[in-house]
Amino acid sequence: MKNTYYYPLLFLGAALLSACSRQEKPAKPITAEEIKSHIAVLANDSLLGRKPFTAGEPKTINYISQQFKKLGLEPGNNGSYFQEVPMVEITGSPVATMEISGGKSPIILNNLTDFVASTRQELDEVELKNSPLVFVGYGIIAPEYHHNDYAGLDVKGKTVIVLVNDPGFKGDTMTYYGRWTYKYDEAARQGAAGVIIVHQTKEASYPWSVVASSFPGAKLYLQQKDKHLGRCKVEGWITEDAAKKLFSSIGITDDLRALARKKDFKAIPLNLNASLTIHNKLKYSTSHNVIATLKGSTNPGEYIIYTAHWDHLGVGKPDAKGDSIYNGAVDNADGVAALISMAKAFSEAKEKPQRSIIFLAVTAEEQGLLGSEYYATHPIYPLNKTIADLNMDALGSYGETKDFAITGKGQNELDEYVTKYANAEGDIVVGDRNPIAGSYYRSDHFNFAKIGVPALDMNNGDNSLAHGEAWGKKQQEDYTAHHYHQASDNYSPEMDASGMAQVANLLFNVGYQLSNETTYPSWKDGSEFKAIREKSLGK
Structure with a gap:
């Protein structure tokens, strides 16, 4: 002390x-x-x-x-009490359904009931078209825990499916790697076209109803020079039931958490493809932090x-x-x-x-x-x-x-x-x-x-x-x-x-x-x- x-x-x-x-x-x-x-x-x-x-x-x-x-108190920003924060408001409207093709018959997922989706890309429209689905476990690269779900994997143009939370690096205490924001960031760094998180109530700490009510609608993001084109086209969630439907269609009925926690886990191509379109409305403006100094x-x-x-x-x-x-x-x-x-x-x-x-x-x-x-x-x-x-x-x-x-x-x-x-x-x-x-x-x-x-x-x-x-x-x-x-x-x-x-x-x-x-x-x-x-x- x-x-x-x-x-x-x-x-x-x-x-x-x-x-x-x-x-x-x-x-x-x-x-x-x-x-x-x-x-x-x-x-x-x-x-x-x-x-x-x-x-x-x-x-x-x-x-x-x-x-x-x-x-x-003195103004905290070179004579001003305000720091300008340039942001973009994106109001994304996904089409009513996401189509999963490549199996014996198409699987149709319904917006809000089975999935939610948005985009940060500042475009009037973004589209996943027959994007191959890959299950990458928890979607984590954590060198200090000797964990890499993306090892040896090229996901460019593909959509990754990941689990919420982490495999238990600190027991029941979630690490930064368990946050959904990290998973979106990592998928973008890997060049994925889309990233979809499997919602599980206990691991997320809130029910699907919270996702379905809070995820849609206008979202604010910090403005970026590349207009967020370096991000995945689609960021979203699917229900655990919808995920089970996808996996069981190709013969995988194991508990996904147990599967992703295996020491020898390797990403699993699902041999299925996702198609989804999101229409956007864009609004640019500036908000403000307020700052003062003693x-x-x-x-x-x-x-x-x-x-x-x-x-x-x-x-x-x-x-x-x-x-x-x-x-x-x-x-x-x-x-x-x-x-x-x-x-x-x-x-x-x-x-x-x-x-x-x-x-x-x-x-x-x-x-x-x-x-x-x-x-x-x-x-x-x-x-x-x-x-x-x-x-x-x-x-x-x-x-x-x-x-x-x-x-x-x-x-x-x-x-x-x-x-x-x-x-x-x-x-x-x-x-x-x-x-x-x-x-x-x-x-x-x-x-x-x-x-x-x-x-x-x-x-x-x-x-x-x-x-x-x-x-x-x-x-x-x-x-x-x-x-x-x-x-x-x-x-x-x-x-x-x-x-x-x-x-x-x-x-x-x-x-x-x-x-x-x-x-x-x-x-x-x-x-x-x-x-x-x-x-x-x-x-």
Whole structure:
């Protein structure tokens, strides 16, 4: 552990009580009332659900930047509080059926019922025409695990079928290689014409209904010079039942997971061909990250970044109560509210942080972590001088807890900082609630991890301080089942933001300590990101 430095906003009396013999209580400058005041604005209907490219965007980003300006924070991007993020919106409409030919009789798969498909290629129409199907297991190349599903295989012009998740590199904990985004990326690197993931509910951590409802429609992507023509023509999913139908038609009835996990597994040509056409509508525009800086007092050339995504889903299908505005009060107005409150706490600290603190509200998280990806690939501040990223996403609205949950616990040394401050309050720290879901790879901190910056994402735990663990779990389950990505995720004056403040204060203390050190936290052995960081630091 690193040494503890002066904490701002502590009562003088507490500071005088045997400071050398026992640890002082962590600072708590952030209040629930302050966080709620910002949620009330950010989750108001007037912001139209904070979707990029809509009239809600300028209202949202102007509010955030105005709050930063009021606090006296410097514009974070060469005199501007905004970083432009050029994106393209692709609304893809697959034809009603995908035809699989080459067997005894054609197999017809129906859109939404059996498959979903889209494309990133910026063309009016893309087409797979008799593209040979190849089963490539999990579709993974992982040198550190001596695993290569593409070994000796040429898939140019072909469509690869891959399984969701990974073969168990870390037991039940999903690695980056298990994420569907990785599988699309790897298939493109291999030159495949199409990539189709077999959906399995347990391995994906959500049912087919989530795929069928969230995958279709307009998608945002970062603009690329090649107009994404280097990507696969088609990216999609099929149900497990549809996959079984394909495989059984050629005599393969084995469990696909068991088949793909064999040490001597080799890709299997299915001797079947896929045909599918997707019609596109294209729209080009620019969204914005919001960024502000508190310059460090003695070491301003090193940086701690706090992140939260400002966007949500906009206006959609009305719910049973007729509400069609998806305000995202928890996801993620509360994270941005905490970010603004964090900025206020740092700006009012009696002892200014020695390293610079960056406050970054990113766009288009709901569209695939695009705002944070753009910053990571177009950094304003040197990445090898960026100490850590501390991310806040969907903080719980069910009050204080006796525990904290670190997403991806065990990845890097930031865990120890969190544990230190949690333990000082008599709280404990736990890891992923559902490790098979790969949550570490599903929020904005991940784009910093990918480039080697130690990144932390954490949330409230289960064990409610007022009502116990069973009650706390029930609140989480209720939010996931009835409010997550629903129009009912609204602000209420009765909302309990004390747990949000609890997380924000903990992360404030972690960041404040990091800002006053000279050392860099590291990735732990076994992390996929350790080698990337060491290379960037010249180790």
